[in-house]
Amino acid sequence: MSVNDNFQQAKQQYEKWGVSVENAIEKLKNVSISIHCWQGDDIAGFEVNQQELSGGIDVTGNYPGKAVNPEQLRSDLEKALSLIPGTHKINLHAIYAETDGEFVDRNELEPKHFTNWVNWAKENNLGLDFNPTLFSHPKAADGLTLAHPDEEVRDFWIQHCIKSRRIGEYFGKELGQSCLTNIWIPDGYKDIPSDRLTPRKRLKESLDEIFAADVDETYNIDAVESKLFGIGSEAYVVGSHEFYMGYALKNNKLCLLDTGHYHPTEVVSNKISAMLLFSDKLALHVSRPVRWDSDHVVIFDDELREIGLEIVRNNAIDKVMIGLDFFDASINRVAAWTIGTRNMIKSLLYALLLPHDYLKQLQEEGNFTDRLALMEEFKTYPFGAVWDYYCEKMGVPVKEQWLDEIKKYEKAVLSHRE
Template sequence: MTVKENFELAKKAYEKWDIDIDHVFAQLKQVPISIHCWQGDDIGGFEVNQSELSGGIEVTGDYPGKATTPEELRQDIEKALSLIPGKHRINLHAIYAETDGIAVERDELEPKHFEKWVQWAKKNGLGLDFNPTLFSHEKASSGLTLSHPDKEIRQFWIDHCIASRKIGEYFGKELGTPCLTNIWIPDGYKDTPSDRLTPRRRLKESLDEIYTVKLDEKFNIDAVESKVFGIGSESYVVGSHEFYYGYALKNDKLCLLDTGHYHPTEMVSNKISSMLLYSEKLALHVSRPVRWDSDHVVTLDDELKELALEIVRNDALNRVIIGLDFFDASINRVAAWTIGTRNMIKALMLGMLMPNEHLKQLQEDGNFTERLALLEEFKTYPFGAIWDYYCETMGVPERENWLNDVKQYEKEVLSHRE
């Protein structure tokens, strides 16, 4: 049977539950995923004086074909986008500035250092998001940045974050879609601290100074990102979830939840409904932790499906900004982007292919037997046929056929890189 014939049969199964597949397709097309550029070069960036990766971040593997120039990185991103259905966004870090061989310190970065990224984004119809880079730098070697006891070091990072927010505003103005500028810092201690409050007070004061510079929210959206622990900060992280959620609520900023930044048994999917009661919007960095924040490529696991379902059934597609954050150097990097992003979209589609209102009513009625039965039966509904046809209508390969394109690209392009 053809993809279309399989689709028509599957469509009837869902229509029995008044699920409008045409509406699902139309809705899904409108959801942009912010795809992180740093999967393509193992978070190397293009600074003239590159520092070793630090800040509790670890990238393992040495698969050949890593992008080593901005042109190669953009070429690889374009290849991945050609295999992913929909129109999406690209998320940059400050270390991806292009300074024409001139050493520019991070607190001196300007919009002009990202002009080529903007030109490329315009050409490809993409939005851009941004992150100041508060790691892999001599002034972050102690593991402390915005909470550092040395005011001079704190000021350097404050100025870097202010510069980054202005770059985000530039992206928004140039591209006609607001840039999410997200602040994450590695600050913390390896062993039990003797004072938790003072570093958090300094972080709050640093953030307050960063945000005294007022920018137009039509062009730049501010977010802050927490973490529970990391390499070198196993016992204490200054920017905890409680710290940042309180700060975000009080100061009208977005709280960004990275799915790898919580206790291994703590589910981000369970936080969304509570946080949406008090926050107009949330942001996500979707990753896959394996025992710790290891940033594995996103797979279609139970937590990803539950995360997407929470967004869909609570009518929050316009309230939750979805980005990705993983980096695996042990496999083909274009394939990693493709696998992870397609899985995020698959999870959203699965959420849309559920009789959510009926299931909600069953819960309200106390009919837990039928609710559980339906939840289990829908696990084996013919979702794959719907997904395949969606890919076909969007002009990208269905099923595993995209892998042939990646293999050909590796043969013709990636294998020739040093």
């Protein structure tokens, strides 16, 4: 049977429950995923004085074909985007600036150092998001940045974050869509601290100074991101979830939830509805923690489906800014982007094909038997046939055909890189 034949059969099954498959597809077309650039080069960046990766971050594997310059990275992103349905954004870190061989420290970065990225984004109909890079730098060598006891070090990072917000504003103006500029810091201690409060006071004061700088919120949206622990900060992280949730709510900033930044028994899907009660918008970094914040490639697992369900069933597609954050150097990096992003989109389609109003009604009536039975039965409904139809309609490969394109690209391009 053809893709369309399978789709028509699936459509009939969903419509029996009042689910409009066409409406689901139309909604999905408008979803923009922020795809992180750093999967393509193992978070190396393009700084002239490139530093060894630090800040509790590690990338394992040595699969051949890593991008080593901006042109290669953009080429790899273009290949991945050609295999992913929809129109999306690219998420940059400050270390991806292009300075024409001149050393420019991070507190001196300007919009002009990202002109090539903006021109490329315009050519490819893409938005851009941004992140200041507060790791892999001599002034972050002791694991402290915005909460550092040394005022000079703190000021360096404050200025870097202010410059980053202005770069985000530049992206938004040039591309006609808001840039999410997200601040994450590695600050913390390896062992039990004697004072938890003072570093958090310093972090709060640093953030206050950063956000006091005049940046047009029409073009730049500010977010702050927490973490439970990191390598070298196992006992205490200054920017905890409670700290940033409180700061974001009090100061009208977005709280960004990273799926790997919580205790292994916590899930971000369970936090989305609670956060949306108090915030107009919410930001996500979707990753896959395996026992810890290991940033594995996103797969179509239970938690990813629950994230999709929470976004859709709460009518929050326009309220949740979805970004990805994983890095795996043990497999083809372009394939990693493709697998992870397609899975994120799949989770939203899966959620769009459920009769949420009816399932909510069953819960309100206390009919938990029917609720459980139907939620389980829908797991084997033919959503894959709708996904194949959507991919074909959007002009990207159906099923595993995209893997053939990756193999061709690896043979023609990646295998020739040193």
